[in-house]
Structure formats: structure tokens, C-alpha cells
Amino acid sequence: MDDDKSCSSSFSIGKSAQERGLSYVPECYVIPTSHRPSVIPDVANVPTIDFGKLKQGSHERAILIQEIRTACRQLGFFQIVNHGICQSVLDEALASALEFFKLPGSEKAKFMSNDVHKPVRYGTSLKDGVDKIQFWRVFLKHYAHPLADWINTWPNNPSNYRETMGKYCKEVKKLSLEITEAITESLRIGPTYMSNKMEDGMQVIAVNCYPPCPNPEIALGLPPHSDYSCLTIVLQSCQGLEIMHAEEGAWKHVPQLHGALQVHVGDHFEVLSNGLYKSVVHRATLNSERTRISIASLHSLGLDEKMGTAKELVDEEHPGRYKESSFKDFLNFLSTNDLAEGKSFINTLKI
Secondary structure (H helix, E strand, O other): OHHHHOOHHHHOOOOOHHHHOOOOOOHHHOOOHHHOOOOOOEEOOOOEEEHHHHHOOHHHHHHHHHHHHHHHHHOOEEEEEOOOOOHHHHHHHHHHHHHHHHOOHHHHHHHEOOOOOOOEEEEEOOOOOOOOOOOOOEEEEEEOOOHHHHHHHOOOOOOOHHHHHHHHHHHHHHHHHHHHHHHHHHOOOOOOOOHHHHHOOEEEEEEEEEOOOOOOOOOOOEEEEOOOOOEEEEEEOOOOEEEEEOOOOEEEEOOOOOOOEEEEEOHHHHHHOOOOOOOOOEEEOOOOOOOEEEEEEEEEOOOOOOEOOOHHHOOOOOOOOEOOEOHHHHHHHHHHOOHHHOOOHHHHHEO
16 A cells, blocks of 8 residues: 555556556545535535426516525525436436446547646546646546537447437536526526627537545545536436535535426526525535546536626626626636645636
């Protein structure tokens, strides 16, 4: 167990503890005691929103819009059911993701990169072998919109990966536009406020794999962070997500609800709302028994397009609180900062 006292560089892509299936947690993966997950965490009271109400008439729609407003203000997070995506599409996307991570290392190595600006890349932790603390995660990230521009750059092994993941990406992109309309309507700036920009914006898919961890109480899959995006829609195979309840200052476990999708308010919607809505701080916990897959679809404006606060939400009583920023600005931040040390993109935007 000589590796146990080694620095993070001993666990770069292809050599990480989680890829090798080590029976112990190396020292560079161990989280400081004060930041470790609870063995028996409190359960979050997560709003579950019936998205079918959106099309059931003005009264039902008004109720749903108010539910979204409350969820975005209080938690920055909610789950949606009756979202319109067939269960078979969800199941097949998760299955093809799992099959990809089961491939031999030589197959996955074709996409190996530490360059956060690359549109398709395979990696481990956050920045493999670079960050002081390593995280028990393997991931595949790829751009997904416009789908025709990117799908041929994705893995073609497993043979059905492009088809099944492409089908999910197309459906979740459409859903993201409906959610965006509901969120901007809930901000009282109108449902079409962001429609054109989001239609032409970025969709980045982060396919995360969290293998079984021999000692899940002392490590994490991902450290506390908020997403840079406007919004993130997450599909997961089993529970493992925890969110920070800001009012209580406590981590809460998000229960698994079959068929539901999780919606995270991202940094850019916090900026748009002038802080009325908060981007949710979350982290990925681990378990010792099974592999967890999550597929996060991050939706934002175009690569260089700046997100600023809606002028309708700024006045003498509510001055602008944030600087403008783009997805590229976030990538530049990520390449030069260690999220595990508590660095936060949203904090760099506050005036």
C-alpha cells in the first residue's frame, strides 16, 4: 500500500483508485473530518413539481409557476414528474452510460484529457492528478447542441451509445426550454425572456460514474459546488446527491424518486434574477455496494455570450449585484482554480 501516502499525481487518469478498484481509500482522497458526509444524513424536503400542469389551463399553470418560484427562492432545486420523457428513454441512457464505463481502459483512453476546453473528454476526479484532494468519480463530458454538430464526436462504443444518449439529449434539451420559460415567468419577466438565447445556447452533458468506495464515509464523489449553468437537469440511477440547505446551514440527502428528474438552479440564473433565486450548492456522496450513474445536462447561453442581470429586476432599492459572465469565463476559472478548496465561480461575480 505504498500508494496510500502518495500525492495526487500517483492517481492520474487510468491509474485512479476508483478505476483500479482499490480495496482502501488512499490518503489523497480523504476529506477533512469537518467536511465528511454524515453516516445518517437528514432527508431534504424537496419540492416535487407535476410538470404536466403546465398544459392544463391557466389556473393550473399559475399554481405550477408559483411552486417553481418558491422552490427557486428557498432551495434552488426541485424534482419534476410528468415531464414528458418516456421511462424507456431514461433507462436506456443510463444503461448505455454504464456500459461505456465498463469498457477496457484502452477504449476510454481515446477520450482522455485534462483540458477543460475540450468538447469531448474522459477523466477522473475534477482535474486528474492535479487537485490536492482527489474525488471518487469517473466521467465523460461532451457537448450536445446542436446535436448534429457533435454526435459524431461522441464514443461509438458501446455501439448504441450515440443513439440512446442522443435521443435523451434531444428530449432533455426540449424540456430545458420549457423549464426556462416557467422559471423566467416565475421571475415575472415573461416566459419568452430567454427563449431565443437558450434555444441557440450550449448543452453540455456530464456523464458521471461513482464506483463502489470501500470507505464512503471519508471520501466524496464530488466536492461542494454550484453549477455555472442557467439550469442543470439530472437523471440518476440511485441516490447519492446531497444539497446544502442554506437557511439551516446543513447538508440534506435527496431521496430517489423513480422517473423524476432533478432541476438545479445554476449560477447564471442567480445572476439573471439579481440574487432572488440561488444556485444550489450540492455534492456527490458514495456508497460501498453499487455503482451510481448520473447524467447531468447543463444548459447555458452560447460559449461567449454574457449573462447579466435582467434590467427589470434592478432599481434603486435593488441595485445590480453581479458582473456579467459567459460559459468560457467559467472554463477559464475552472482551469486555474481548485473547487475542492472552496473556490466558487459565483463568488467571483458578486459586486
